[in-house]
Amino acid sequence: MPSDAPSAHAGALDPAQSAAVSAAIERLRDLPGALLPILHAVQAELGFVPPAAHEPIAAALNLSRADVHGVVTFYHDFRSAPPGEHVLKVCRAEACQAMGCAQLERHVEQRTGVAKLHGTTADGKLTVEPVYCLGNCALSPSVQLDGRVFGRVTPARLDALLAAAQRGAKGGRS
Numbered sequence: 001m002p003s004d005a006p007s008a009h010a011g012a013l014d015p016a017q018s019a020a021v022s023a024a025i026e027r028l029r030d031l032p033g034a035l036l037p038i039l040h041a042v043q044a045e046l047g048f049v050p051p052a053a054h055e056p057i058a059a060a061l062n063l064s065r066a067d068v069h070g071v072v073t074f075y076h077d078f079r080s081a082p083p084g085e086h087v088l089k090v091c092r093a094e095a096c097q098a099m100g101c102a103q104l105e106r107h108v109e110q111r112t113g114v115a116k117l118h119g120t121t122a123d124g125k126l127t128v129e130p131v132y133c134l135g136n137c138a139l140s141p142s143v144q145l146d147g148r149v150f151g152r153v154t155p156a157r158l159d160a161l162l163a164a165a166q167r168g169a170k171g172g173r174s
């Protein structure tokens with residue numbers, strides 16, 4: 001008999017994950033449309049939404065696991081696995097495309113080994129993700145590194161930003 005969502009690989013939540021999921025559910029379950037706020041809260045706390053979190057969230061909201069899984073996999077911002085130590089989002093919106101983000105994308109792929117701007121480096125230091133607008137169109141092409149947006153990013157500037165992030169620096173001006 002088919003399940004209503006893929007869960008064979010979901011595993012179990014560790015105690016910290018379980019506590020974060022429970023806290024998000026308890027705090028937000030009564031909001032209209034509570035699923036997205038709960039998912040955002042879990043990801044803000046853990047860095048990702050563990051597949052094993054789908055079941056308790058679904059049960060709390062009277063949804064199926066498939067409903068929760070569908071939302072997590074539909075929205076590009078949600079991760080189902082822990083991110084790397086640093087997260088780089090490369091804007092692929094029209095303004096950034098017009099200003100040369102394709103060259104930047106190729107550079108990111110060559111430098112990191114992460115194909116199609118989606119994944120984590122083998123050493124777990126960097127997660128690379130595409131994003132479809134950072135709201136920084138006047139300064140295209142743009143990236144977001146560890147939550148900070150940077151504009152007019154060239155391959156050389158990206159290398160400097162990544163090096164600064166690895167050293168623990170704030171990355172300079174945006």
